[in-house]
Amino acid sequence: MRFLHTADWHIGRRLHGFDLTEEQDYAFQQIETIAQSEHVDGIIIAGDLYDRSAPAEAAVQQLNRMLQQLNLTDKFPIYAISGNHDSNIRLATGTPWFPRTNFYLYTQLEQAFTPIELTDTQIFLLPYFEPFAAQQYFQDESLQHLDQSVAAVIAEMKTHFTPGKTHILVAHFFVNGSAQTDSETQLTVGGLASVPLSLLSDFDYVALGHLHGKDALQAPQARYSGSPVKFSLSEAHQKKGVYLVDTDTQTITFKPLSPLHDVQQLTASFAELTQPEFYQQYQLTDYFGITLTDTKPIPNVLTQLRTIYPRIISLNRAEGFVEQFSYQGEKRQQLQQQDPLDLLSDFYEHIAQEPLTDQQKKWAAAALKIANQEEK
Amino acid sequence: MRFLHTADWHIGRRLHGFDLTEEQDYAFQQIETIAQSEHVDGIIIAGDLYDRSAPAEAAVQQLNRMLQQLNLTDKFPIYAISGNHDSNIRLATGTPWFPRTNFYLYTQLEQAFTPIELTDTQIFLLPYFEPFAAQQYFQDESLQHLDQSVAAVIAEMKTHFTPGKTHILVAHFFVNGSAQTDSETQLTVGGLASVPLSLLSDFDYVALGHLHGKDALQAPQARYSGSPVKFSLSEAHQKKGVYLVDTDTQTITFKPLSPLHDVQQLTASFAELTQPEFYQQYQLTDYFGITLTDTKPIPNVLTQLRTIYPRIISLNRAEGFVEQFSYQGEKRQQLQQQDPLDLLSDFYEHIAQEPLTDQQKKWAAAALKIANQEEK
Numbered sequence: 001m002r003f004l005h006t007a008d009w010h011i012g013r014r015l016h017g018f019d020l021t022e023e024q025d026y027a028f029q030q031i032e033t034i035a036q037s038e039h040v041d042g043i044i045i046a047g048d049l050y051d052r053s054a055p056a057e058a059a060v061q062q063l064n065r066m067l068q069q070l071n072l073t074d075k076f077p078i079y080a081i082s083g084n085h086d087s088n089i090r091l092a093t094g095t096p097w098f099p100r101t102n103f104y105l106y107t108q109l110e111q112a113f114t115p116i117e118l119t120d121t122q123i124f125l126l127p128y129f130e131p132f133a134a135q136q137y138f139q140d141e142s143l144q145h146l147d148q149s150v151a152a153v154i155a156e157m158k159t160h161f162t163p164g165k166t167h168i169l170v171a172h173f174f175v176n177g178s179a180q181t182d183s184e185t186q187l188t189v190g191g192l193a194s195v196p197l198s199l200l201s202d203f204d205y206v207a208l209g210h211l212h213g214k215d216a217l218q219a220p221q222a223r224y225s226g227s228p229v230k231f232s233l234s235e236a237h238q239k240k241g242v243y244l245v246d247t248d249t250q251t252i253t254f255k256p257l258s259p260l261h262d263v264q265q266l267t268a269s270f271a272e273l274t275q276p277e278f279y280q281q282y283q284l285t286d287y288f289g290i291t292l293t294d295t296k297p298i299p300n301v302l303t304q305l306r307t308i309y310p311r312i313i314s315l316n317r318a319e320g321f322v323e324q325f326s327y328q329g330e331k332r333q334q335l336q337q338q339d340p341l342d343l344l345s346d347f348y349e350h351i352a353q354e355p356l357t358d359q360q361k362k363w364a365a366a367a368l369k370i371a372n373q374e375e376k
Numbered sequence: 377m378r379f380l381h382t383a384d385w386h387i388g389r390r391l392h393g394f395d396l397t398e399e400q401d402y403a404f405q406q407i408e409t410i411a412q413s414e415h416v417d418g419i420i421i422a423g424d425l426y427d428r429s430a431p432a433e434a435a436v437q438q439l440n441r442m443l444q445q446l447n448l449t450d451k452f453p454i455y456a457i458s459g460n461h462d463s464n465i466r467l468a469t470g471t472p473w474f475p476r477t478n479f480y481l482y483t484q485l486e487q488a489f490t491p492i493e494l495t496d497t498q499i500f501l502l503p504y505f506e507p508f509a510a511q512q513y514f515q516d517e518s519l520q521h522l523d524q525s526v527a528a529v530i531a532e533m534k535t536h537f538t539p540g541k542t543h544i545l546v547a548h549f550f551v552n553g554s555a556q557t558d559s560e561t562q563l564t565v566g567g568l569a570s571v572p573l574s575l576l577s578d579f580d581y582v583a584l585g586h587l588h589g590k591d592a593l594q595a596p597q598a599r600y601s602g603s604p605v606k607f608s609l610s611e612a613h614q615k616k617g618v619y620l621v622d623t624d625t626q627t628i629t630f631k632p633l634s635p636l637h638d639v640q641q642l643t644a645s646f647a648e649l650t651q652p653e654f655y656q657q658y659q660l661t662d663y664f665g666i667t668l669t670d671t672k673p674i675p676n677v678l679t680q681l682r683t684i685y686p687r688i689i690s691l692n693r694a695e696g697f698v699e700q701f702s703y704q705g706e707k708r709q710q711l712q713q714q715d716p717l718d719l720l721s722d723f724y725e726h727i728a729q730e731p732l733t734d735q736q737k738k739w740a741a742a743a744l745k746i747a748n749q750e751e752k
Contacts, residue, residue: 072472072473089436089437092436093469094440094469094470094473094474095470097448097473097477100473100476101476
């Protein structure tokens with residue numbers, strides 16, 4: 001059988017304030033086209049369908065439309081689970097009616113132990129869950145951590161294995177040794193919140209969600225499909241797409257998706273960035289994270305750059321700015337007692353890598369005087 | 377055919393801070409029992425399934441459970457619409473899958489023109505809509521008010537009438553001459569936001585939602601079922617229930633529901649309210665709105681009364697308190713210039729109907745002095 005494996009749609013997500021609705025729709029249309037042209041037997045969505053527990057109406061409308069299109073119009077079976085970003089309660093709305101058209105969206109741990117039985121395949125849908133849910137289900141308070149909980153879950157699943165069938169697991173968790181980016185939420189604070197790959201070895205394929213890069217896990221039979229769209233600058237270098245999994249030929253093929261607007265990182269000086277020879281090599285409607293190599297102040301730098309790059313999602317300096325707000329603790333107390341003009345001089349020097357000129361000092365002193373008068 | 381007509385469930389609603397989950401479940405179980413014992417051919421829910429556009433997870437879980445029970449477990453057809461309290465977008469989740477088990481939940485105006493065809497009956501489900509939606513649908517900007525919009529909608533519906541069949545309309549709006557209570561939200565601010573009864577005369581039965589009293593509209597073939605639970609003190613006198621509509625015998629029968637805890641209004645003095653002979657005649661776990669006939673101050677009156685009546689939802693005085701915050705405009709300006717002690721004396725006299733005693737004046741003066749010192 002052939003399955004399309006995708007995950008982490010995060011419908012409703014914004015990219016530094018920019019609406020991603022069109023990007024998501026554009027990626028969705030490509031996923032639909034791949035599913036059609038590859039004649040897949042089902043579409044796997046491994047969690048985080050929504051970006052938020054209580055998605056906005058527009059996001060609800062968008063996801064509803066997508067799922068309806070794939071299942072009711074295109075007649076694809078769907079095998080989906082809730083992720084850590086979804087409200088498993090809200091996402092459960094309507095789910096008891098869905099299996100009549102081969103749409104399985106599981107949101108509760110206890111559903112994971114009833115595989116979906118296809119001719120030659122068993123699909124186990126394991127929604128995102130917390131160890132507490134496993135404690136409840138197994139009546140076992142020793143299940144304190146995710147690795148213990150998943151071990152118990154998988155042991156129980158195996159008792160439902162039909163020998164000779166292909167066994168697929170759909171899950172949403174962090175597998176040990178995977179590579180994270182900035183844009184995935186930590187599943188738990190502290191604790192053993194990751195799952196050893198060895199636990200998953202009895203499945204013929206493990207379709208994972210949670211990490212947004214397709215290469216986050218290097219394993220022969222377990223993959224993160226990654227998200228269909230780039231959700232942060234840390235994903236700028238990732239190639240987005242879906243996996244095609246053929247259980248007969250035992251092949252896994254990556255199918256890339258093109259972005260409507262890409263996310264890119266540029267590191268250059270203001271002079272370079274504003275030269276046509278430089279910027280004409282880029283698709284200027286893309287989302288840009290810009291790192292300036294300049295050290296001197298540039299008035300209205302963001303406004304100026306936006307006339308060329310309308311979708312700037314971050315702007316910082318190669319030197320200094322990252323440490324800008326790192327003053328802490330005792331140092332802060334000392335700072336509060338310093339003369340404002342000294343503080344300004346230090347700050348300027350820290351950022352611009354050169355001292356204030358005498359003229360600049362005079363301006364600053366005059367401005368401080370006015371500010372002090374206004375306070376009184 | 378026999379239908380059970382209910383509406384205005386408002387799942388997620390609170391009564392002056394009290395959770396109504398159990399009251400709602402208790403009413404629901406009775407509705408289910410009536411549907412079963414009367415062998416109804418379907419259950420009509422005429423809007424406001426939820427109380428809020430973005431209901432809490434607990435409310436989502438409760439409504440999902442109820443609808444699943446009625447449709448998937450009990451196998452009742454359901455004919456439902458969104459009301460003004462529902463988000464028609466969120467409530468639409470899953471709806472394209474529901475008709476396979478005869479569950480029709482319509483949320484968009486355009487769905488109203490495809491009646492559900494039963495052997496001898498056509499059911500038209502008209503979700504709550506704003507005139508703007510009618511303008512869009514009919515491409516007619518002259519539809520500025522609800523009466524005009526509903527007239528256009530019903531004219532269009534009639535073109536779909538099959539002669540000889542029974543015609544049922546399910547709708548959620550305010551019909552001219554109906555009796556409102558405090559707890560229904562005004563559908564629009566200003567404007568002709570009500571529908572003349574005459575517009576509805578071609579239907580054999582109009583199952584209405586929006587008003588919470590079963591007697592809000594006195595008409596032979598159009599009824600508000602009212603809500604299954606009392607949602608405010610202004611509904612204290614209402615008998616809650618559902619209508620059984622038999623289209624063969626052309627009878628409409630009211631089936632009452634008992635409250636788990638009733639809502640009651642008590643008007644009495646503090647002395648009466650705290651006498652066992654008085655309060656023992658009541659179910660003290662009910663929700664009480666209490667109007668005190670006393671004029672003198674009673675220290676910790678709410679705390680004292682709650683030891684007897686734990687679910688007090690409002691407490692006021694028969695005299696004076698309603699005008700308490702009615703100072704306006706110029707009077708307010710005068711007040712700002714008055715001496716605080718004079719203000720206090722006036723206020724006390726206004727509420728307690730007698731002047732401050734000399735001892736009370738001394739206490740007040742001392743307290744004011746301390747307050748003034750702390751301000752400096």
